[in-house]
Amino acid sequence: MSALDWIIPTARRIEADELTIGAGAFDVWSVLRGDDDGCSPFLRSLFALRPRPATDTHDAIVLDAPSDPQVLATQAPGELVVGALYALGSRQLTPVAVRDAYAFLRFAQPGHVKVAWAMRLVVASEAITRVVLELRVDATDPASWERFRREVCLLGPGSHRVREALLVALPHGSDAPAPPPVREPTIHPVLEGLEGAAIITAALLTPFLRTRRERWGVPEADLARRYPGDELVETPRWSWTHAIEIEAPMARVWPWVAQLGADRAGFYSYEWLENLAGCGLHNAEGVHPEWEARVGGMLRLHPKVPALRVVAVERGRHLVAHAPADERARAEGRPWASASWAFVLEPCGSERCRLVSRYRAACSDDLVTRLGYGELLAEPIGFAMDRRMLRGIKERAERTRPHPPVGDAGLDIPAR
Numbered sequence: 001m002s003a004l005d006w007i008i009p010t011a012r013r014i015e016a017d018e019l020t021i022g023a024g025a026f027d028v029w030s031v032l033r034g035d036d037d038g039c040s041p042f043l044r045s046l047f048a049l050r051p052r053p054a055t056d057t058h059d060a061i062v063l064d065a066p067s068d069p070q071v072l073a074t075q076a077p078g079e080l081v082v083g084a085l086y087a088l089g090s091r092q093l094t095p096v097a098v099r100d101a102y103a104f105l106r107f108a109q110p111g112h113v114k115v116a117w118a119m120r121l122v123v124a125s126e127a128i129t130r131v132v133l134e135l136r137v138d139a140t141d142p143a144s145w146e147r148f149r150r151e152v153c154l155l156g157p158g159s160h161r162v163r164e165a166l167l168v169a170l171p172h173g174s175d176a177p178a179p180p181p182v183r184e185p186t187i188h189p190v191l192e193g194l195e196g197a198a199i200i201t202a203a204l205l206t207p208f209l210r211t212r213r214e215r216w217g218v219p220e221a222d223l224a225r226r227y228p229g230d231e232l233v234e235t236p237r238w239s240w241t242h243a244i245e246i247e248a249p250m251a252r253v254w255p256w257v258a259q260l261g262a263d264r265a266g267f268y269s270y271e272w273l274e275n276l277a278g279c280g281l282h283n284a285e286g287v288h289p290e291w292e293a294r295v296g297g298m299l300r301l302h303p304k305v306p307a308l309r310v311v312a313v314e315r316g317r318h319l320v321a322h323a324p325a326d327e328r329a330r331a332e333g334r335p336w337a338s339a340s341w342a343f344v345l346e347p348c349g350s351e352r353c354r355l356v357s358r359y360r361a362a363c364s365d366d367l368v369t370r371l372g373y374g375e376l377l378a379e380p381i382g383f384a385m386d387r388r389m390l391r392g393i394k395e396r397a398e399r400t401r402p403h404p405p406v407g408d409a410g411l412d413i414p415a416r
Contacts, residue, residue, distance in 0.1 A: 003073035003081045004118035004134060007101055011136035012145055014255075015286035018132040018399060025078075025121050028129045072101040072116065083116035088144055110141040113148050149290075193272035196384050203380030210375065213383045217243040217390070218356070227358050228312060229320035229342040236360035238375035240382060243356045244390040248397040250345045250353045254316045256393045257343050257355065259284065259291035262300045268392025269385045278302065283392065293319055299341070308341060318344045325362070337363040337373040355393060357386050 021028050073081040083104055086093035088111050096112065098104045104114065115137050122130040139145035203213060215223055218241050227241075246253055259265035265284035267274070274281055279302050293299065298307040299321040308321035325338035344356040359382065363373035371377055 002118065002120065003075065003079055003101075004116060004120075004136060007072055007081055007083060007105055008114060008116050008136040008138050011138045012149075012289050013137040013286070014134065014289075016132060016134040016399065017285075018130055020124065021129050021131055023129060024126055025123050025129045028121060028131065070098060070104075072104055079118060079120045081116055081118045083114065086113045086115070087111060088113065088147060108140050111144050112140045113144060114138045114140070189272040193270045193276065196270035196273045196388060199384040199387075200380050203383050204377075207376075210379055213379065214238070214240040215242075216240075216383065216387060217245075227342055227344055227356065228314075228318045229322065229340045229358070230360065232311070232320070232322045232324075232340040233338055233360040233362050235362065237362050237370075237373070238379060239358070239360040240379070240386065241356065241358045242383075242386050242390060243354055244394055245348060245352060245354050246394045246397050247352055249351055250316055250347060253345060253353055253355060253393065253397040255287040255289070255292070256396050257319060257345070258293050258313075258315075259288055260293070260299065260319075260343070260389075261291070262302060264288070264291040264300075267385065267389045268396065269388040274385070278304065285396070308339065316345065318342060330364070335364045335366050335369045337361065337369055339373065355390060357390060359386070 070083055071080065072083045073079070081101075083098075083101075085096040085098050085104060085107060087096050093113065098107065104116075107114070115135075118132075118134045118136075120132040120134065122132060124130055139148055203209075222243075223241060233239075256265070256268070260267055262274075262279050262281045265288060266281040268283050271281065271283045293310050293313060295310055295313050297310045299310055300307040306323060308323045310319065311322045312318070312320040320340065320342045322340045323338060325336045326334075327336075330336040339359065339361040342356070342358045344358065346354045346356065348354050361373045361378070363369045
């Protein structure tokens with residue numbers, strides 16, 4: 001358990017970014033942390049991330065950040081947590097002094113917002129270190145959170161870009177030269193979308209491989225199993241069962257699954273390709289607890305496509321969405337369709353799990369409905385997009401999982 005997990009255990013918003021640095025952990029720590037008498041320019045810049053007014057009205061909240069971060073916990077050279085407590089005023093957020101981490105944790109007076117940043121170092125080798133920046137935000141009561149979320153543009157793509165810029169331009173915090181960043185290669189969204197289009201095209205041209213694609217990542221023995229939601233479409237015209245193993249516990253994967261939806265976190269798939277089809281979505285890079293799916297909610301795939309209703313949720317284990325058939329149309333011989341989509345998490349040990357995506361569809365025999373819900377077109381598209389979605393969830397869950405501490409130093413939380 002990291003210090004940040006203890007200081008803000010139930011954050012309403014979590015975001016994380018990371019960068020690989022070509023230097024040892026102690027060298028990176030000295031640059032980022034600064035000397036014992038204060039904080040490095042890097043930490044001051046991180047702490048000075050300010051909410052921007054959401055509107056131009058006089059009621060928009062403006063944050064006047066304190067000049068020095070409040071260090072709540074340190075673990076050299078593993079983790080450092082800084083935080084701030086703000087009172088919601090009529091036109092601004094007023095910084096509130098907190099004595100220590102214990103006071104920060106226990107503070108529960110309504111009308112306040114808690115913000116904490118963690119800088120965590122993860123050893124990849126003697127000369128390679130990963131720097132993880134994690135931001136958590138919470139409020140002392142639901143009304144304060146709603147007002148803060150509505151009136152302040154603190155998070156989202158802008159916040160991510162600022163943290164990313166800070167990581168790329170790591171400042172000199174000591175006399176030692178700043179270590180050169182070693183960034184993992186990224187693919188431009190358009191090029192990634194073209195990759196998805198190529199996979200779809202290949203699938204369209206190889207219908208004889210459909211059976212293999214429909215069970216991607218799933219052992220033969222598991223195909224005959226019953227999964228949550230199977231009873232909703234008992235005799236599907238076609239279906240897929242895709243799966244992927246993730247190096248993270250189920251509890252860390254679940255939040256990424258629970259916020260799926262075109263109107264929420266997107267589908268972590270080929271975003272450019274989906275938006276070319278008019279989905280109008282943005283794949284989230286952080287966890288948004290307020291987006292978590294609940295029974296009765298809707299799983300939206302496209303603005304012009306009927307949404308699936310969430311019909312079953314076992315938190316941390318599975319989510320099932322369903323679009324039932326129009327039974328009257330079915331009885332009258334008119335076009336109809338029914339579909340279910342289940343996301344199931346299964347443990348593979350204490351720190352690993354498997355995520356299963358199971359889609360089942362049935363429809364009438366008319367050509368238009370079969371093109372929309374049958375395997376001819378839907379299977380190639382579904383295979384490419386679903387496979388990328390599972391990999392997108394895997395990437396995010398593994399990137400944000402807690403890491404073991406660096407070195408033998410123990411956690412240093414300021415004494416009460």
